[in-house]
Amino acid sequence: MKSQGILISALVFALLIAIFAVINVDSVEVNFLFTKTTLPLILVILASTLLGGLTVGLLGMIRQIRLKRTVKALEKQLSELTVEAERLGLTKAMLRTEPTEAEAMPKTE
DSSP: OHHHHHHHHHHHHHHHHHHHHHHOOOEEEEEOSSOEEEEEHHHHHHHHHHHHHHHHHHHHHHHHHHHHHHHHHHHHHHHHHHHHHHHTTOOHHHHOOSOOHHHHSOOOO
């Protein structure tokens, strides 16, 4: 459901940008660092939007790749620790990090 909301939001945003670009068709002077040129504003708007979207997408992909690497490393560490625990003869009940009911009960004096 979340991905559908994101897709709908992206389509609405694209529609708004397209309408905004079509309304602004006048020519403008664009100053690059090394040259100046005159372009229709519609091209400047669409190119800027496209470059912004590509930048955000690339940064998102880089983040996803880093997270996947982290998950793989943690899964590998977990499997190694599980094998080590089994080698030492520890059971899953002994490996629990949650306190048992007896441990969780407050001590009365």
